[in-house]
Amino acid sequence: MYIPPQLRRREWRRFYAGFILGAIAGYVLFVFMNDQLHEHFEEENIQLSSDLSALEAKYEGLLDSEKEADKEKKQVLTIQEVQPNFSNAKELQIDKLTQHQLSSMVKDQLQSITGENIEDIAQQSDLIISTVENKSFEVEDFKYKLTVERLIITTQVTLLLSISLDS
Numbered sequence: 001m002y003i004p005p006q007l008r009r010r011e012w013r014r015f016y017a018g019f020i021l022g023a024i025a026g027y028v029l030f031v032f033m034n035d036q037l038h039e040h041f042e043e044e045n046i047q048l049s050s051d052l053s054a055l056e057a058k059y060e061g062l063l064d065s066e067k068e069a070d071k072e073k074k075q076v077l078t079i080q081e082v083q084p085n086f087s088n089a090k091e092l093q094i095d096k097l098t099q100h101q102l103s104s105m106v107k108d109q110l111q112s113i114t115g116e117n118i119e120d121i122a123q124q125s126d127l128i129i130s131t132v133e134n135k136s137f138e139v140e141d142f143k144y145k146l147t148v149e150r151l152i153i154t155t156q157v158t159l160l161l162s163i164s165l166d167s
Contacts, residue, residue, distance in 0.1 A: 077118045077155055082110045084159045087149055092163055101139045106132060106146070106159065113157065122153050132159065136166045 084106040089099050109131060113121050121128070129148045136143045143166040150160035 079113050079116050079118060079121055079153075079155065079157055081156045082107050082114065082159070083156050084161055087160055087162050089163060092165075094163060098139050098142075102137055102144060102146070102163070105137045105139075106161070109135065110157070118153060118155070121157070125151055125153060128157075132161070 084103045086094070086099055086102070110128065113128070129151060132146055132148055136145050138144075145164045145166040147162040147164065148159055149162050150158075152158040152160075
């Protein structure tokens, strides 16, 4: 078998042996460093996933407490709607369009009470009555005066109104 002249000399054998040993040492060092980094990233991943699960649990707790607060808020009864009804609209032969316009004007006049607590509005029922009765409503060149016959305060404020022409 033929042996090249570079391997016959001792210096070249040392060079090739050093090259092979350096490659092996470099590979071992690379594997060691890669393992260390992988272990570090795995620990960080575990820490971050535990932090994430803790934050998700905290978020769910906050959502649950918000839902409970909404339920409690809904339990406190509030005014949802104002519903005016007219007692003598047929007797005065007032058409549906005029009734609708008068109804919307009354709702606009009392829109500030929607969403308020029923107990507070019940204490201010005289103010609601005077607000409606002290204003004359104009529809198609006719002025109408409304008188409150009955006021029912629940989640829906129902006003039974009597219509009269205002001159």
